[in-house]
Amino acid sequence: MAHALNLHDFSIANLTVGGGDPVALIEAAGESGFGAAGLVLRTAMNKPLSHEIIERPETIRAVKAASKATGVKVFDVEAFVLRPGVNATSFIPALETGAELGATHISSIGTEVVGDDTFLSGAERIDLFSQLCEQAKRFGLHVGVEFMRYRDIPDLGAALALIDAAGVGNAGIIFDVLHFHRTGGTPEQIAAVPASRIAYIQLCDAGPQVPKLEDLPTEARGRRLHLGDGVIPLNALLDVLPNGPQMAIETPVASEAALTLKEKVASAAEHIVRFAARRAAGNAAAG
Numbered sequence: 001m002a003h004a005l006n007l008h009d010f011s012i013a014n015l016t017v018g019g020g021d022p023v024a025l026i027e028a029a030g031e032s033g034f035g036a037a038g039l040v041l042r043t044a045m046n047k048p049l050s051h052e053i054i055e056r057p058e059t060i061r062a063v064k065a066a067s068k069a070t071g072v073k074v075f076d077v078e079a080f081v082l083r084p085g086v087n088a089t090s091f092i093p094a095l096e097t098g099a100e101l102g103a104t105h106i107s108s109i110g111t112e113v114v115g116d117d118t119f120l121s122g123a124e125r126i127d128l129f130s131q132l133c134e135q136a137k138r139f140g141l142h143v144g145v146e147f148m149r150y151r152d153i154p155d156l157g158a159a160l161a162l163i164d165a166a167g168v169g170n171a172g173i174i175f176d177v178l179h180f181h182r183t184g185g186t187p188e189q190i191a192a193v194p195a196s197r198i199a200y201i202q203l204c205d206a207g208p209q210v211p212k213l214e215d216l217p218t219e220a221r222g223r224r225l226h227l228g229d230g231v232i233p234l235n236a237l238l239d240v241l242p243n244g245p246q247m248a249i250e251t252p253v254a255s256e257a258a259l260t261l262k263e264k265v266a267s268a269a270e271h272i273v274r275f276a277a278r279r280a281a282g283n284a285a286a287g
Contacts, residue, residue, distance in 0.1 A: 005238075005247075005276035007269055011036035011075040013202060013250035015221065016268050019050050020261040022059070023066045028262045030070025032269035037072055038248060039063070039101065041094040044079035044109060054097045063101055074098075075246055076144070076200070078107040080132055082153070084118045088131035099139035105199060105246070106136060107174055109146050110153035114214050119152050126165045133168040144174035144199030147183070150216045155183040156190070160197065172199035175241070176250065177232050178206050178224060182216060187236040195242035202250045205230030223254045226268070227275035235279060 012034045017025055022039050029037045043049050053059050067074055077098035080091055098106060108129065111119050120128065133143050147159040159173045175190065175198055205225040211218070227234060227249075249268050256264055 005272065005279060007033045007272050007276070008035040009247060010034055010272060011038055011200075011246055011248040012265060012268060013038045013248045014040045014078070015250050015252050017261045017264045018222070018252055018257075021051050022053060023062045024261050025265070026063065026066040026070055026072045026074075028265040030066075030072045031262070032266050034072060034265070034269065036075035036246070036248075038076045038078065039074055039098075039103075040079065041077045041097055042079055042081070042091075044081055053101075054093050060097065060100060067102060074101040074103045075248070076105040076107060077101070077103045080106055080108045080143075081111065082108060082120060082125055082128050082132070083111040083116070084120055084124075086128065088128060088135055091132055091135055095136055095139045095141060099141060103141065105142045105144055107144050107146050108132060109148065110151035112151050112217065113154075114150050114217060125152075126162060129162055129171075130166040130168060133166060133171050137168075137170050141170070142199055143168075143171040145171065146174035146176055146179070146202075148176075148179045148216070148220065149182050150213055150220075156180065156185060156193070160193070163197065172197045172245075174199050174202060175245075176202040176204075177234065177237060178202075178204050178220060178250075180237075181206060181232045182210065187233065187240045190237060191240035195244055198242060198245045200246040200248060201241060202248045203227060203234065204249070204251045205232050205234065207231065222252045222257065224251050226251050226253060226271035228271070228278060234275070235282065238279070 012029050026037050041053055136143050145159040147153045147155050153159055163171045205227055208231045251268050
């Protein structure tokens with residue numbers, strides 16, 4: 001579909017600000033014109049979160065108050081890692097908190113292949129994912145599977161196969177254009193995916209040089225580019241993506257690392273507006 005991009009329709013991913021204070025993120029998102037934001041409830045790395053929310057009643061109340069005051073909804077919460085030694089019941093506190101904050105989606109990812117040496121078997125992964133989806137369903141949450149080349153759900157095909165094998169109705173892929181681009185994905189491939197299988201869309205841009213496998217996490221977490229500043233065929237992808245799924249911006253930009261949270265959010269908003277204007281002008285010129 002020929003997406004017409006509107007800033008208020010975007011959610012801003014927490015990674016854009018490097019894991020900042022959730023209340024400050026929601027307030028900054030509202031000031032900059034975003035309609036939603038994503039929050040981190042569970043760490044995906046071997047280090048604690050800088051801002052804990054689970055079992056922090058005062059923080060939960062503050063997040064809900066900020067959301068109400070700004071009109072910025074909490075769209076998604078992350079990250080639910082499918083890895084050895086994890087019991088599905090351990091996901092419940094995050095699912096419960098996410099639902100209380102008003103989230104409708106969660107992100108599920110595989111085990112990182114760089115630095116880890118134990119992995120789930122295919123059957124174990126399907127079983128754990130199925131249990132996660134069942135737990136999420138209790139809280140009215142939809143489960144997105146985010147594939148990444150450096151994790152053991154590495155590409156679009158693997159993510160779709162996991163969802164199909166689980167046979168659940170509340171799951172779909174998280175279409176992150178960076179991860180898709182780094183797997184060599186094409187617009188034709190994503191065009192073939194049913195709209196019902198796309199949980200939500202994460203946009204950014206990337207440079208022409210493909211990092212080594214071990215360097216992909218660094219790029220994904222801190223070296224993305226703003227829309228239109230790189231080589232990802234964003235317009236071609238947007239032309240074939242369905243209009244229904246939520247769009248999120250995920251642009252942790254290395255040159256902006258020293259900016260404040262508020263400045264990073266404002267910059268992300270400004271670049272979305274610029275890209276949207278260029279896209280609209282291009283579509284108009286094309287007739």
